Amino acid sequence: MAFDIDMIKGVYSKMAEHVDKAREIVGKPLTLSEKILYSHLWDGSPTKAFVRGKDYVDFAPDRIACQDATAQMALLQFMQAGKPKVAVPTTVHCDHLIQAKQGAALDLKRANETSNEVFDFLASVSNKYGIGFWKPGAGIIHQVVLENYAFPGGMMIGTDSHTVNAGGLGMVAIGVGGADAVDVMAGMAWELKFPKLIGVKLIGKLNGWTSAKDVILKVAGILTVKGGTGAIVEYFGPGAKSMSCTGKGTICNMGAEIGATTSTFGYDESMERYLRATDRADVADAANKVKEYLTADPEVYANPEQYFDQVIELDLDTLKPHLNGPFTPDLATPVGELGEKARANGWPIKVDWGLIGSCTNSSYEDLTRASSIAKQAVDKKIKPKSDFGINPGSEQIRYTAERDGILKIFEDLDATIFTNACGPCIGQWDRSDVKGDEKNTIVHSFNRNFSKRADGNPNTHAFVGSPEMVAAIAISGRLDFNPMTDTLINEEGVEVKLDEPKGIELPPTGFAVEDAGYVKPMEDGSGVKVSVSPTSERLQLLEPFEPIGSKIESAKLLIKAFGKCTTDHISMAGPWLRFRGHLDNISNNCLIGAVNAFNQKTNFVKNQLTGEYGGVPDVQRQYKAKGIKTIVVGDHNYGEGSSREHAAMEPRHLGVAAVIVKSFARIHETNLKKQGMLALTFANENDYDLIQEDDMFNFIDLNEFAPDKPLTLEAIHADGSKDLIKLNHTYNDAQIAWYNEGSALNLIKKQNAS
Numbered sequence: 141m142a143f144d145i146d147m148i149k150g151v152y153s154k155m156a157e158h159v160d161k162a163r164e165i166v167g168k169p170l171t172l173s174e175k176i177l178y179s180h181l182w183d184g185s186p187t188k189a190f191v192r193g194k195d196y197v198d199f200a201p202d203r204i205a206c207q208d209a210t211a212q213m214a215l216l217q218f219m220q221a222g223k224p225k226v227a228v229p230t231t232v233h234c235d236h237l238i239q240a241k242q243g244a245a246l247d248l249k250r251a252n253e254t255s256n257e258v259f260d261f262l263a264s265v266s267n268k269y270g271i272g273f274w275k276p277g278a279g280i281i282h283q284v285v286l287e288n289y290a291f292p293g294g295m296m297i298g299t300d301s302h303t304v305n306a307g308g309l310g311m312v313a314i315g316v317g318g319a320d321a322v323d324v325m326a327g328m329a330w331e332l333k334f335p336k337l338i339g340v341k342l343i344g345k346l347n348g349w350t351s352a353k354d355v356i357l358k359v360a361g362i363l364t365v366k367g368g369t370g371a372i373v374e375y376f377g378p379g380a381k382s383m384s385c386t387g388k389g390t391i392c393n394m395g396a397e398i399g400a401t402t403s404t405f406g407y408d409e410s411m412e413r414y415l416r417a418t419d420r421a422d423v424a425d426a427a428n429k430v431k432e433y434l435t436a437d438p439e440v441y442a443n444p445e446q447y448f449d450q451v452i453e454l455d456l457d458t459l460k461p462h463l464n465g466p467f468t469p470d471l472a473t474p475v476g477e478l479g480e481k482a483r484a485n486g487w488p489i490k491v492d493w494g495l496i497g498s499c500t501n502s503s504y505e506d507l508t509r510a511s512s513i514a515k516q517a518v519d520k521k522i523k524p525k526s527d528f529g530i531n532p533g534s535e536q537i538r539y540t541a542e543r544d545g546i547l548k549i550f551e552d553l554d555a556t557i558f559t560n561a562c563g564p565c566i567g568q569w570d571r572s573d574v575k576g577d578e579k580n581t582i583v584h585s586f587n588r589n590f591s592k593r594a595d596g597n598p599n600t601h602a603f604v605g606s607p608e609m610v611a612a613i614a615i616s617g618r619l620d621f622n623p624m625t626d627t628l629i630n631e632e633g634v635e636v637k638l639d640e641p642k643g644i645e646l647p648p649t650g651f652a653v654e655d656a657g658y659v660k661p662m663e664d665g666s667g668v669k670v671s672v673s674p675t676s677e678r679l680q681l682l683e684p685f686e687p688i689g690s691k692i693e694s695a696k697l698l699i700k701a702f703g704k705c706t707t708d709h710i711s712m713a714g715p716w717l718r719f720r721g722h723l724d725n726i727s728n729n730c731l732i733g734a735v736n737a738f739n740q741k742t743n744f745v746k747n748q749l750t751g752e753y754g755g756v757p758d759v760q761r762q763y764k765a766k767g768i769k770t771i772v773v774g775d776h777n778y779g780e781g782s783s784r785e786h787a788a789m790e791p792r793h794l795g796v797a798a799v800i801v802k803s804f805a806r807i808h809e810t811n812l813k814k815q816g817m818l819a820l821t822f823a824n825e826n827d828y829d830l831i832q833e834d835d836m837f838n839f840i841d842l843n844e845f846a847p848d849k850p851l852t853l854e855a856i857h858a859d860g861s862k863d864l865i866k867l868n869h870t871y872n873d874a875q876i877a878w879y880n881e882g883s884a885l886n887l888i889k890k891q892n893a894s
């Protein structure tokens with residue numbers, strides 16, 4: 141058994157005490173989100189009320205989940221902590237590195253050949269450190285988590301943005317960067333700004349063609365891609381209760397598309413049914429005993445405006461099915477209105493592919509609803525005009541769907557059944573029907589539809605819909621088809637209409653699977669050897685960083701970044717993702733997207749040793765070779781965008797000592813601190829203008845580095861003149877200790893050893 145019932149019972153045993161205390165301290169009834177947050181404080185019982193959207197709080201998550209792309213650097217870092225085992229239950233899922241092309245069997249075989257060293261590495265590290273390992277082909281992280289690990293009232297973090305999917309089972313589950321996951325694996329607290337709360341009241345009941353997916357497609361249209369930022373979205377009301385647990389998962393999954401911290405639903409009978417169907421009756425029994433703590437207090441749902449920062453009400457009786465896109469998931473259009481919009485915007489009406497599945501929509505209910513449409517194509521002799529691709533969310537789903545004849549229905553339509561993996565959802569799709577950058581349209585039941593996301597083609601117009609709507613559109617081959625009103629001409633020339641979809645929430649004879657793809661770690665993994673080839677291009681064991689020290693003198697300027705400098709500018713994605721587990725190789729993208737303030741060019745900085753201009757990583761490597769420390773200067777909100785730890789590790793690896801900016805994106809600032817670097821801000825932001833290309837820098841009081849005490853930078857200009865620049869910082873004592881030891885992990889290792 142993969143999940144840990146004792147851990148779950150442990151959470152529930154303290155929940156009542158923590159929640160009752162929190163209610164007393166906050167002085168009013170609590171939402172479900174607050175109950176989960178206050179019962180997962182690092183310090184145990186609540187002692188103060190936190191200000192939403194303001195206070196940073198240390199939490200103690202119950203679980204961690206990592207996918208294969210992000211797990212590489214996370215585990216390489218964890219190995220640095222010197223711990224024999226992970227501190228909280230953790231799983232690794234191999235799902236991102238499998239390309240979809242010819243169908244599951246061949247694609248999986250190819251992935252196992254091309255990425256075997258990464259998979260072997262992840263498997264051996266997992267075995268060594270007590271981490272559950274899900275093999276390639278076992279399924280997509282979030283579907284596997286929902287089927288095996290998610291539990292009502294729990295808190296989980298995961299190194300993937302759609303970790304939020306587990307909200308469908310009443311969790312607070314949040315996507316984080318690898319550095320955060322490593323902290324928790326190593327036994328440290330996890331810090332989060334106490335979120336704001338958005339309440340979504342669902343009234344009425346889903347009916348006809350409308351599905352849970354349409355709830356979030358509609359909400360995305362209302363809130364837009366940024367509307368949920370910094371907030372937990374809590375769904376409630378009779379409409380929520382009437383929906384399946386996996387439907388709730390779909391809604392929470394796409395909470396990532398509105399920027400929400402996470403989304404969640406209160407515990408109800410649909411969750412209980414799902415827990416029992418997925419062989420977790422003991423979790424359901426345990427949850428039933430603390431039911432009132434796994435949903436908001438009744439007063440909250442009676443008067444939501446008093447308790448949430450924002451409230452939205454949706455009537456499911458009148459909600460229409462939607463297709464969102466292209467290029468952004470918040471461009472919501474009711475089906476039936478899309479043809480006109482597409483013609484006005486020049487979006488191709490002809491649909492080439494209908495893709496069903498992904499972590500968002502591959503439940504039994506999803507597949508049965510979509511197959512009820514697909515079957516009509518066979519029965520009513522309609523030849524589908526688009527190609528079908530299916531990627532099941534897990535082996536358990538695939539096996540059950542095959543057993544129950546669901547996959548056969550799609551196969552009868554010549555659908556390609558891809559591996560139980562991300563595939564086209566993450567650009568891992570070797571598509572042969574479209575050449576070059578040809579303009580084309582696809583519909584899918586995934587979550588994201590940004591340019592190039594599915595097949596790398598910027599002219600692929602991707603629209604997001606429910607699986608059943610994707611099936612209908614793919615059968616018709618037209619974006620302007622409305623199955624609720626339109627008819628199709630079948631192979632006999634007869635006009636036929638598609639009936640409404642019919643789904644089955646859970647398999648009537650239960651889920652089944654022969655080999656789910658789970659590998660349990662050894663009880664004592666101390667003897668497991670983790671081997672990484674020294675000649676590997678993709679993996680490299682990390683060396684502990686040397687402390688930068690209290691003396692930074694005669695430092696050079698690597699780059700003064702102009703304007704926006706996100707983590708993508710600092711550590712680009714795309715082809716570089718291949719090197720995520722190899723710090724030295726991926727460091728060749730360090731800051732290559734940042735604009736040099738002195739010439740407005742990217743990856744073109746002055747090498748002050750030669751006077752020539754060169755690429756940022758090349759120039760920095762030359763400074764490093766000579767033992768010369770450098771600084772990076774930046775503008776406002778430096779490091780915004782993501783929690784990617786590579787953006788901090790790369791400059792650190794290449795020898796940058798300090799990053800000095802007008803302001804930081806907070807997560808990046810913390811990541812720099814964790815890597816043992818100086819993350820500083822100009823006390824007077826106009827001092828940014830004092831920094832010249834040929835300057836030399838001395839940190840004149842770094843030996844007095846202390847909390848709340850600004851530092852002073854001496855900038856010596858080429859003409860000999862000097863400026864003294866006051867620099868602020870937000871280091872506390874613990875973070876200064878990270879700096880002094882060379883990194884947070886070095887400190888953990890030292891503490892472990894002592």
Ligand code: F3S
Nearest residue numbers: 302498499562565566
């Ligand atoms: Fe994978 Fe796409 Fe989900 S990349 S984890 S299927 S969002």
